[in-house]
Amino acid sequence: MRILITGGAGFLGARLAREILQRGQLAGKTVQELVIADLFPAPPDLLTDPRVTSHAGAMLTQGDLFKSGFDGVFHLASAVSGECEADFDLGLRSNLDSTRLLLDSLRASGQVSRLVFASSVAVFGPDLGLPLPNPVTDTTLPAPQTSYGTHKLMLEYLVADCTRKGFIDGRSARLMTVAVRPGKPNGAASSFFSGIIREPLAGVSTTCPVDTSVSHTLASPGNTVRGLITVFEASREAIGGRLALNLPGLHVSVGEMLAALEKVAGPAVRQRVRFEADERVASIVGNWAKASTAERANALGLHADENFEAIIEQYIDDCRTRPGYPTNALDGLTA
Amino acid sequence: MRILITGGAGFLGARLAREILQRGQLAGKTVQELVIADLFPAPPDLLTDPRVTSHAGAMLTQGDLFKSGFDGVFHLASAVSGECEADFDLGLRSNLDSTRLLLDSLRASGQVSRLVFASSVAVFGPDLGLPLPNPVTDTTLPAPQTSYGTHKLMLEYLVADCTRKGFIDGRSARLMTVAVRPGKPNGAASSFFSGIIREPLAGVSTTCPVDTSVSHTLASPGNTVRGLITVFEASREAIGGRLALNLPGLHVSVGEMLAALEKVAGPAVRQRVRFEADERVASIVGNWAKASTAERANALGLHADENFEAIIEQYIDDCRTRPGYPTNALDGLTA
Numbered sequence: 001m002r003i004l005i006t007g008g009a010g011f012l013g014a015r016l017a018r019e020i021l022q023r024g025q026l027a028g029k030t031v032q033e034l035v036i037a038d039l040f041p042a043p044p045d046l047l048t049d050p051r052v053t054s055h056a057g058a059m060l061t062q063g064d065l066f067k068s069g070f071d072g073v074f075h076l077a078s079a080v081s082g083e084c085e086a087d088f089d090l091g092l093r094s095n096l097d098s099t100r101l102l103l104d105s106l107r108a109s110g111q112v113s114r115l116v117f118a119s120s121v122a123v124f125g126p127d128l129g130l131p132l133p134n135p136v137t138d139t140t141l142p143a144p145q146t147s148y149g150t151h152k153l154m155l156e157y158l159v160a161d162c163t164r165k166g167f168i169d170g171r172s173a174r175l176m177t178v179a180v181r182p183g184k185p186n187g188a189a190s191s192f193f194s195g196i197i198r199e200p201l202a203g204v205s206t207t208c209p210v211d212t213s214v215s216h217t218l219a220s221p222g223n224t225v226r227g228l229i230t231v232f233e234a235s236r237e238a239i240g241g242r243l244a245l246n247l248p249g250l251h252v253s254v255g256e257m258l259a260a261l262e263k264v265a266g267p268a269v270r271q272r273v274r275f276e277a278d279e280r281v282a283s284i285v286g287n288w289a290k291a292s293t294a295e296r297a298n299a300l301g302l303h304a305d306e307n308f309e310a311i312i313e314q315y316i317d318d319c320r321t322r323p324g325y326p327t328n329a330l331d332g333l334t335a
Numbered sequence: 336m337r338i339l340i341t342g343g344a345g346f347l348g349a350r351l352a353r354e355i356l357q358r359g360q361l362a363g364k365t366v367q368e369l370v371i372a373d374l375f376p377a378p379p380d381l382l383t384d385p386r387v388t389s390h391a392g393a394m395l396t397q398g399d400l401f402k403s404g405f406d407g408v409f410h411l412a413s414a415v416s417g418e419c420e421a422d423f424d425l426g427l428r429s430n431l432d433s434t435r436l437l438l439d440s441l442r443a444s445g446q447v448s449r450l451v452f453a454s455s456v457a458v459f460g461p462d463l464g465l466p467l468p469n470p471v472t473d474t475t476l477p478a479p480q481t482s483y484g485t486h487k488l489m490l491e492y493l494v495a496d497c498t499r500k501g502f503i504d505g506r507s508a509r510l511m512t513v514a515v516r517p518g519k520p521n522g523a524a525s526s527f528f529s530g531i532i533r534e535p536l537a538g539v540s541t542t543c544p545v546d547t548s549v550s551h552t553l554a555s556p557g558n559t560v561r562g563l564i565t566v567f568e569a570s571r572e573a574i575g576g577r578l579a580l581n582l583p584g585l586h587v588s589v590g591e592m593l594a595a596l597e598k599v600a601g602p603a604v605r606q607r608v609r610f611e612a613d614e615r616v617a618s619i620v621g622n623w624a625k626a627s628t629a630e631r632a633n634a635l636g637l638h639a640d641e642n643f644e645a646i647i648e649q650y651i652d653d654c655r656t657r658p659g660y661p662t663n664a665l666d667g668l669t670a
Contacts, residue, residue, distance in 0.1 A: 140476070143576075143577065145499070150492050164480070
């Protein structure tokens with residue numbers, strides 16, 4: 001198989017790439033080539049694998065690559081929520097136009113690629129004057145409150161229509177917020193959900209922009225990658241519909257996250273988080289779904305992480321064993 | 336006020352233009368200028384009104400016009416369902432790209448235009464393996480089964496996001512199938528719902544591509560124009576949400592339509608309709624919503640046509656009194 005991962009140099013995309021390379025196959029077929037398209041080159045460990053090629057540059061410049069014929073595509077590349085709110089045009093270009101180019105190019109290749117589109121729980125929000133259903137389900141009417149969520153939703157429907165037309169074999173999976181992410185904070189409004197765990201573990205003080213009662217649905221990187229691969233490998237019948245499905249997530253409050261941090265890493269680590277309200281972030285996050293269900297994903301054998309302690313422990317283990325995690329990521333644990 | 340109607344030379348757009356000109360005002364303010372943008376020039380009767388200017392050409396060439404500043408916009412221009420199914424790229428250009436240009440240009444004008452986007456009941460359809468709710472409501476999860484319905488839905492969400500950002504004051508109204516339309520059949524799969532009334536009344540034999548049990552939700556042109564103007568004039572609070580609302584429609588079967596035709600025009604007229612199955616049309620129409628409710632539109636004072644006889648009578652009256660109806664439109668009545 002020849003596989004494309006857009007956004008494959010990013011944290012999640014690279015982890016997905018490593019998992020696919022380690023498995024060596026997808027849906028029972030050997031992966032001969034793994035193509036990574038991203039603004040940036042693929043991480044060094046991926047480039048050492050002879051199956052990997054890396055194409056750095058904006059998606060809008062990669063039409064010829066996308067036309068070259070793929071058996072499978074994981075489309076993860078996206079401008080994130082904070083970026084899209086700050087720059088409306090950038091959001092439309094990076095999300096809508098880039099995905100249009102990808103879908104047009106796959107169709108032009110003449111090969112019907114199986115494609116997983118990484119959508120987001122951010123498609124959900126309360127419509128003006130109406131409460132948001134809690135939990136949100138696979139059949140909740142989306143009413144996104146961000147441009148990012150709007151783009152994801154529009155593209156879910158475009159992917160479904162291209163699938164109906166037989167241009168691709170597409171399926172959209174709504175990712176929950178992924179935590180704990182390594183590295184620096186990014187432009188996503190949800191960035192702090194990782195930051196309040198990552199920074200204290202590294203021995204760095206950090207701020208939390210919302211209060212302890214704010215809750216959200218999270219998934220570990222490992223569980224998220226498992227979800228993407230499972231959705232890719234599932235038959236169309238098993239997917240159970242053309243529309244997007246929710247990936248499973250763990251519903252947890254900021255207070256519970258910090259209690260888990262204290263349990264796993266001790267009170268000194270937890271005390272590195274102080275609260276400093278940020279209205280911009282709070283207003284974005286406050287309009288997101290709280291709890292969610294994932295019946296169709298459950299039927300594919302996917303389940304939420306067991307608890308938030310397990311998510312923190314996965315991060316600590318990743319820091320010790322995986323590429324892409326800074327060597328000082330756990331300095332706060334031994335401090 | 337300076338008002339723009341895209342698709343304003345079409346049947347519905349021109350009728351909307353005439354209604355606005357006759358009223359002389361919208362939302363309590365005098366209409367000084369009515370700009371009609373359409374592939375074709377505005378009909379002659381509209382061009383005689385000094386308030387009207389007509390700009391013929393593809394929407395994608397009209398960016399400068401759209402940037403010139405409007406108090407209100409009715410966005411009706413669209414490729415129709417049959418065209419979009421036949422030419423996927425044309426559909427995306429005519430619907431998605433053209434509307435993007437319109438919205439970008441309005442935003443660039445610096446004026447916050449009030450905008451009514453003419454969406455469609457075609458956003459609804461059954462997801463794979465699931466039945467379509469009957470009736471569909473304002474809060475039914477859309478699962479369009481046509482590219483046309485997909486584009487309308489994607490644009491509802493883009494209009495909502497542009498409104499959330501304060502670029503426009505947008506609202507989307509889902510039109511029911513409009514009948515009875517004058518003139519020739521068009522590329523819409525729903526075209527026959529008008530044809531089986533219009534052609535017999537003109538004394539012309541015609542075919543019905545589906546059987547008498549097929550039902551659909553229809554609205555007269557007069558009621559549809561009333562709906563568009565009411566949605567335009569409503570306050571944001573009265574609209575009751577950012578998401579699209581259904582316009583009211585009359586749920587009627589082909590059998591009931593033909594019975595009404597016989598009642599209004601006699602058995603000889605009805606007998607000009609014979610049945611000839613068309614799988615392409617039947618498969619599109621069979622996936623559309625049957626009945627629908629319109630609670631939010633009802634709250635604005637909008638209601639469905641009383642019955643199908645009234646819709647036929649409106650058509651007969653229009654043929655006798657309105658511009659744009661051919662002089663031989665009722666030749667079948669007196670034959």
